[in-house]
Amino acid sequence: MMEKSLTDKRFLIIDENLKQIREITFNAAIVSGRHCDDIKIMAVTKTVEPVLINYAISCGVNLIGENKVQELLSKINELKMECCKTHLIGHLQTNKVKQIVGKVDMIQSVDSVKVAQEIGKRSIESDIVTEVLMEINIGAETDKFGFSPEQAHEKVHELAEIPGIMVCGLMAVPPLCGEKNESRQFFSNMRRLFIDISNKKIDNVSMNILSMGMSADYELAIQEGSTLIRLGSAVFGTRKY
Numbered sequence: 001m002m003e004k005s006l007t008d009k010r011f012l013i014i015d016e017n018l019k020q021i022r023e024i025t026f027n028a029a030i031v032s033g034r035h036c037d038d039i040k041i042m043a044v045t046k047t048v049e050p051v052l053i054n055y056a057i058s059c060g061v062n063l064i065g066e067n068k069v070q071e072l073l074s075k076i077n078e079l080k081m082e083c084c085k086t087h088l089i090g091h092l093q094t095n096k097v098k099q100i101v102g103k104v105d106m107i108q109s110v111d112s113v114k115v116a117q118e119i120g121k122r123s124i125e126s127d128i129v130t131e132v133l134m135e136i137n138i139g140a141e142t143d144k145f146g147f148s149p150e151q152a153h154e155k156v157h158e159l160a161e162i163p164g165i166m167v168c169g170l171m172a173v174p175p176l177c178g179e180k181n182e183s184r185q186f187f188s189n190m191r192r193l194f195i196d197i198s199n200k201k202i203d204n205v206s207m208n209i210l211s212m213g214m215s216a217d218y219e220l221a222i223q224e225g226s227t228l229i230r231l232g233s234a235v236f237g238t239r240k241y
């Protein structure tokens with residue numbers, strides 16, 4: 001079945017896309033004084049069929065991201081996850097936490113103390129510690145979830161106290177900007193916040209991951225210090241909803 005599929009254009013394009021992404025990542029890493037191994041490449045798999053996700057995994061993808069709990073749970077058993085990790089990257093409602101804890105390696109989209117407490121509670125019930133990122137609304141957009149930078153400074157101390165979770169860094173989805181320098185400013189503001197929080201040296205908080213950069217702007221994000229880029233359409237092509 002795989003052999004027949006390999007001639008399918010949707011498969012071939014994934015291979016080509018990944019090669020191009022790795023090349024761009026390699027060069028952008030050098031610009032930022034780092035090695036490409038310092039930057040994790042996530043394939044965002046929302047709306048993508050498991051057969052295509054498995055193909056991407058066979059091409060070396062070792063981290064995938066899904067936005068929705070339901071979609072993630074409906075696909076996960078069909079995926080070849082031996083060498084691949086999964087992160088939740090979309091807004092998580094408190095009443096869905098119990099379904100997802102233990103099923104993903106990280107929750108990147110922690111946008112309130114309340115949801116963090118629930119993740120902690122459910123993690124303890126399962127005898128695990130769940131790694132999380134704080135989502136930052138870096139563009140102060142009213143229609144987006146996330147802590148403001150000021151709230152992040154304050155709330156990180158509260159999150160650090162919650163048993164059952166471990167804060168590992170920050171995540172952001174900056175506003176879509178036509179202007180390159182505008183995007184660069186959001187990314188560099190994120191980097192600043194990341195360093196400032198890191199410098200607080202809070203127990204139970206490690207600022208290891210700065211998750212920013214999507215298909216349209218990942219090169220810039222890496223240049224500005226991203227350690228994890230989240231790519232959907234750059235890997236799989238335009239999404240069909």
Ligand SMILES: *Cc1c(COP(=O)(O)O)cnc(C)c1O
Binds near residue numbers: 067214233234
């Ligand atoms: C969909 C999504 C992505 C990937 O978007 P592309 O533009 O297709 O790369 C990254 N992060 C989050 C949070 C998303 O929802």
